Amino acid sequence: MYGTRLRPLSTATVFALLGAFALAAWYAPMDADQGFTQKIIYVHVPLAIVTLCGFVFGGIMAIKHLRTRDPRYDLRSYTAIHVAQIFGVGALITGMIWARASWGVWWEWREATLVSFLIVFLLFATYQPLRFSIEDPERQARYASVFAVTAGAFVPVNFLAVRLADAYIHPRVLTTSGSGLTAEMSVAFFACVAAMALFYVTMWRFELAHKHTRFQLRALRRKLGGDEIAYGRSAAPQMLDSDLPAPS
Amino acid sequence: MGPEDADPALVLDGLVRRFGERTVLHDVTLTLGRGRTLVVFGPNGAGKSTLLRVLATLLRPHRGRVRILGQDLPDQAWAVRGRIGLLTHEPLLYRDLSARENLRFHARLHGVPAARVEELLEAVAMRLRADDPVHTYSRGMVQRIAVCRAVLHDPEVLLLDEPRANLDPAASELLEPLIGRASGRTRIITSHDPAGGLAEGDLALGLKRGKQALLRPVGDVSVAEIGALYR
Amino acid sequence: MSAPRTTSTRAAVGALLRKELLLERKVPQLIPAMALFSVVTFVVFHFGLQRRVLEGELAAGVLSVTLLFAAMLGANRLFVADKEEGGFDALLLAPVDRTALFIAKVIAFLAFLVLLEIVMVPAFAILLLGPTPSAAELAQLVAMLALADIGIAIIGTLVGALSIQTRARDLILPLIALPLLVPVIICLARGIAPLLADTGAATLAGRWPAVLGLYDLIFGLLAYAVFDFLLDD
Numbered sequence: 001m002y003g004t005r006l007r008p009l010s011t012a013t014v015f016a017l018l019g020a021f022a023l024a025a026w027y028a029p030m031d032a033d034q035g036f037t038q039k040i041i042y043v044h045v046p047l048a049i050v051t052l053c054g055f056v057f058g059g060i061m062a063i064k065h066l067r068t069r070d071p072r073y074d075l076r077s078y079t080a081i082h083v084a085q086i087f088g089v090g091a092l093i094t095g096m097i098w099a100r101a102s103w104g105v106w107w108e109w110r111e112a113t114l115v116s117f118l119i120v121f122l123l124f125a126t127y128q129p130l131r132f133s134i135e136d137p138e139r140q141a142r143y144a145s146v147f148a149v150t151a152g153a154f155v156p157v158n159f160l161a162v163r164l165a166d167a168y169i170h171p172r173v174l175t176t177s178g179s180g181l182t183a184e185m186s187v188a189f190f191a192c193v194a195a196m197a198l199f200y201v202t203m204w205r206f207e208l209a210h211k212h213t214r215f216q217l218r219a220l221r222r223k224l225g226g227d228e229i230a231y232g233r234s235a236a237p238q239m240l241d242s243d244l245p246a247p248s
Numbered sequence: 249m250g251p252e253d254a255d256p257a258l259v260l261d262g263l264v265r266r267f268g269e270r271t272v273l274h275d276v277t278l279t280l281g282r283g284r285t286l287v288v289f290g291p292n293g294a295g296k297s298t299l300l301r302v303l304a305t306l307l308r309p310h311r312g313r314v315r316i317l318g319q320d321l322p323d324q325a326w327a328v329r330g331r332i333g334l335l336t337h338e339p340l341l342y343r344d345l346s347a348r349e350n351l352r353f354h355a356r357l358h359g360v361p362a363a364r365v366e367e368l369l370e371a372v373a374m375r376l377r378a379d380d381p382v383h384t385y386s387r388g389m390v391q392r393i394a395v396c397r398a399v400l401h402d403p404e405v406l407l408l409d410e411p412r413a414n415l416d417p418a419a420s421e422l423l424e425p426l427i428g429r430a431s432g433r434t435r436i437i438t439s440h441d442p443a444g445g446l447a448e449g450d451l452a453l454g455l456k457r458g459k460q461a462l463l464r465p466v467g468d469v470s471v472a473e474i475g476a477l478y479r
Numbered sequence: 480m481s482a483p484r485t486t487s488t489r490a491a492v493g494a495l496l497r498k499e500l501l502l503e504r505k506v507p508q509l510i511p512a513m514a515l516f517s518v519v520t521f522v523v524f525h526f527g528l529q530r531r532v533l534e535g536e537l538a539a540g541v542l543s544v545t546l547l548f549a550a551m552l553g554a555n556r557l558f559v560a561d562k563e564e565g566g567f568d569a570l571l572l573a574p575v576d577r578t579a580l581f582i583a584k585v586i587a588f589l590a591f592l593v594l595l596e597i598v599m600v601p602a603f604a605i606l607l608l609g610p611t612p613s614a615a616e617l618a619q620l621v622a623m624l625a626l627a628d629i630g631i632a633i634i635g636t637l638v639g640a641l642s643i644q645t646r647a648r649d650l651i652l653p654l655i656a657l658p659l660l661v662p663v664i665i666c667l668a669r670g671i672a673p674l675l676a677d678t679g680a681a682t683l684a685g686r687w688p689a690v691l692g693l694y695d696l697i698f699g700l701l702a703y704a705v706f707d708f709l710l711d712d
């Protein structure tokens with residue numbers, strides 16, 4: 001059943017995030033040039049990494065959905081992309097704050113990673129409008145999966161193209177590994193990535209549980225009200241009673 | 249039990265098709281022998297067109313067994329696709345192309361020689377207008393070309409959605425050898441006309457809100473019973 | 480009589496392509512609209528940028544963006560006749576491989592884009608372009624445009640088929656296709672900028688056609704693999 005292990009998972013997430021941020025704040029040394037503002041990379045970069053992985057994960061679930069026609073994979077793909085979008089907003093905002101703090105501008109076109117991220121984010125922003133504009137729920141699920149597979153494959157291709165376009169104008173300002181970070185910084189950084197990934201998984205599980213509860217509620221109402229109850233169009237996946245696993 | 253019953257053209261067992269959370273076809277179960285005709289009655293929205301689209305392999309069944317010409321749908325749809333002809337309210341013709349161009353396009357898709365196109369144009373008395381664009385035709389003429397399209401590849405099973413809706417009696421007679429009983433094909437016909445429909449078929453199926461309300465040989469069905477489906 | 484009948488994919492692609500070109504020849508819709516749009520866009524750019532002549536990066540940008548937007552116009556119309564006049568059902572009823580439709584549409588769209596460029600590139604040279612490219616530069620420009628056209632045709636066909644079944648087709652299509660085509664714009668604009676520059680003999684950096692070729696390959700294979708699912712109900 002969905003939602004059974006949410007409490008321990010949530011607790012673990014809270015402690016992981018607190019621990020990772022504590023490492024970032026006190027254990028990792030202050031950056032020589034940028035001072036405290038550099039600490040935002042412990043939030044911004046993990047958010048961005050988790051967002052992109054979430055999009056690709058949504059694409060992988062979409063492949064499974066196309067292969068099996070099992071609506072549960074569509075739900076997983078939808079939820080993965082939806083949560084990644086929310087993380088993506090956070091990554092964009094923290095990225096802009098960081099650009100403002102270190103370069104004095106809110107947006108920096110020469111920062112290839114940021115630009116690539118924006119393009120990917122804009123592409124995935126059409127996911128819900130696409131779903132919403134298709135009425136037949138089965139076709140909606142299938143088309144959304146085709147989109148998710150294509151957009152998921154686009155993530156690495158886009159990063160390659162944008163990076164190439166910029167390579168000769170502007171050397172990479174920041175590298176997330178190697179010479180850019182000291183050993184202590186790396187430890188704190190990877191702890192933050194891991195905690196953020198756990199946070200993503202928790203949010204994903206929460207939304208899955210929420211959607212499942214809603215399906216079951218609908219199924220019950222349909223049993224009471226007969227087959228005649230109609231529901232409005234929705235961008236979220238719909239499932240039928242027969243698709244749901246038996247309650248345990 | 250005739251020999252055709254051993255290898256029926258169509259077997260449906262508990263066919264279910266849904267549209268989202270709405271069930272459009274509930275547990276439809278029947279068997280139809282080769283060369284026989286099934287007439288499907290029912291008010292608008294009863295699921296008649298959906299049934300035809302499932303049988304034409306355009307929609308997948310959600311549950312139950314569908315066996316047509318000895319092949320199970322949807323897994324073996326590829327094996328029956330070239331052996332079924334579908335005639336719906338939409339003629340499936342490009343309006344800016346002529347009848348001849350449309351039929352030649354379909355002939356190429358089905359691997360049928362171009363001579364068959366000429367033969368059919370002759371049969372439906374459309375030879376003189378065959379090079380005019382389809383959008384200049386009357387509805388009856390469009391229907392005649394649509395019939396040609398449906399039987400172009402000489403299908404063993406014909407799925408006909410109110411085939412005589414736009415036809416005058418003369419045109420209806422013209423099409424008889426192609427889609428009538430004389431064609432010798434297994435036919436599934438939807439109809440709103442109780443008397444005419446019963447005269448055409450061997451087996452009558454009544455659908456009401458997607459449920460199978462009636463299934464009997466036409467001899468045992470009265471016109472009044474069909475009329476009751478619509479109430 | 481009872482053996483399954485199937486038509487070869489090659490024959491099906493031939494039939495579909497023939498129908499596509501016949502329709503465009505009898506009732507020209509896409510090519511005149513795209514060509515006219517591109518010329519109007521050049522006029523708009525002239526006033527918007529307040530330049531009499533363009534060269535280098537600006538010329539490359541105007542040419543690539545105009546091509547992309549004209550292509551969006553075409554992609555929007557690519558499946559309209561099939562959707563409204565039953566072409567999808569007709570194909571699904573025939574014993575053919577469904578990817579034949581994808582292949583035929585990509586080839587047809589590619590042909591339309593090439594015809595568009597036959598009008599668009601000379602119009603650009605007359606109206607806006609400052610320097611006159613040499614024969615070698617022109618050949619490189621054509622090669623880059625061809626590589627970009629393949630990518631645009633693949634994405635335009637895939638997203639065109641995706642959006643044709645939606646309620647807001649003309650809104651959804653550019654929203655999905657434009658971000659997907661950003662790598663094409665990057666490579667095309669960066670690649671042809673030195674060819675259109677005032678500085679004299681320039682050569683194309685090898686990485687732009689290489690990335691474009693890679694993009695075409697990846698999305699060609701991907702679209703080929705997923706296109707089936709758009710037709711399967």
